[in-house]
Amino acid sequence: MKVEGRRESSNIRDQRGGVGKKAAAGIGGGGMILAVIIYMLTGQNVAPQLAQTQAQSQKCVGAECQVDTQAADSNTKGHAYQTGEFKNEGELKKFVSVILASTEDVWNQVFKENGLQYHEPSLTLFSQAVDTGCGHADYNAGPFYCSADKSVFIDLNFLADMSKTLGAGGDFAYAYVIAHEVGHHVQNELGYLVKYGSQEQMLRKSGKEEEANFISVQTELQADCFGGVWANREGKKYNSISDADIAKGINAAKAVGDDKLGVKRRENFGHGSAEMRMKWLKRGLTTGDIKQCDTRVYTTLDQLQNI
Ligand SMILES: [Zn+2]
Numbered sequence: 001m002k003v004e005g006r007r008e009s010s011n012i013r014d015q016r017g018g019v020g021k022k023a024a025a026g027i028g029g030g031g032m033i034l035a036v037i038i039y040m041l042t043g044q045n046v047a048p049q050l051a052q053t054q055a056q057s058q059k060c061v062g063a064e065c066q067v068d069t070q071a072a073d074s075n076t077k078g079h080a081y082q083t084g085e086f087k088n089e090g091e092l093k094k095f096v097s098v099i100l101a102s103t104e105d106v107w108n109q110v111f112k113e114n115g116l117q118y119h120e121p122s123l124t125l126f127s128q129a130v131d132t133g134c135g136h137a138d139y140n141a142g143p144f145y146c147s148a149d150k151s152v153f154i155d156l157n158f159l160a161d162m163s164k165t166l167g168a169g170g171d172f173a174y175a176y177v178i179a180h181e182v183g184h185h186v187q188n189e190l191g192y193l194v195k196y197g198s199q200e201q202m203l204r205k206s207g208k209e210e211e212a213n214f215i216s217v218q219t220e221l222q223a224d225c226f227g228g229v230w231a232n233r234e235g236k237k238y239n240s241i242s243d244a245d246i247a248k249g250i251n252a253a254k255a256v257g258d259d260k261l262g263v264k265r266r267e268n269f270g271h272g273s274a275e276m277r278m279k280w281l282k283r284g285l286t287t288g289d290i291k292q293c294d295t296r297v298y299t300t301l302d303q304l305q306n307i
Pocket residue numbers: 037068069180181184220223
């Protein structure tokens with residue numbers, strides 16, 4: 001990607017070096033809306049991370065409280081500094097800041113086109129651990145969006161390790177991870193996140209796991225599609241994205257499966273989830289139109305798959 005000399009965002013909150021204390025419990029009151037979505041490498045066990053995030057959910061009592069994580073195991077291959085994708089952490093931070101600024105430009109424009117006003121999220125950098133309005137999180141949680149804070153949280157070390165954790169390097173893959181999380185903020189801005197979250201929670205409460213999982217998938221695929229819309233606009237505006245970049249981003253989307261379905265319903269779900277992610281990213285990427293990202297009009301997994 002071409003990012004040299006471009007504007008950096010002023011919405012970066014740098015909390016690196018301040019290791020979060022354990023469990024900021026008892027935030028707010030009222031109905032808890034929590035959707036915890038962990039992405040993982042297909043076929044790898046993320047039960048420990050799931051247990052961790054389930055523990056978080058006990059502490060998350062904000063009215064709009066969503067944690068979305070893109071977690072993965074760490075093994076094999078080198079990270080971004082070793083592979084030369086970024087020279088050092090400062091360079092990676094700058095890249096993140098330029099991509100965030102790009103999402104601001106794109107979403108301000110898209111909202112304007114639709115007669116709406118976009119409120120930019122912050123992006124909080126942390127190292128090792130952080131306390132958020134959605135609970136305590138650490139490196140293993142991966143990048144996530146917390147709707148209570150209206151902030152994307154990223155440990156730069158996790159991002160640097162992505163080429164080994166996801167087996168999918170390339171700067172567009174990193175940008176896509178950020179764009180996906182910002183996609184959840186866009187959902188929040190449009191009111192989808194609260195709606196999806198409360199529906200999902202009600203279904204889980206009444207033991208309807210399959211239906212609740214389906215809503216998770218709808219939420220995630222929409223964020224992927226929004227990530228694609230960003231990529232479409234970014235590419236057009238800056239002529240910054242090559243076909244090779246897109247191939248790497250799609251590879252990253254393919255490499256990442258769905259945790260809930262993966263852990264709980266792998267036998268039924270197979271490898272469809274990664275395929276779906278790729279399709280919805282491509283849909284946003286080729287159309288650049290948020291109206292094409294309405295996953296709610298589809299009522300079965302097959303329909304989401306066969307768009
Ligand atoms: Zn997500």
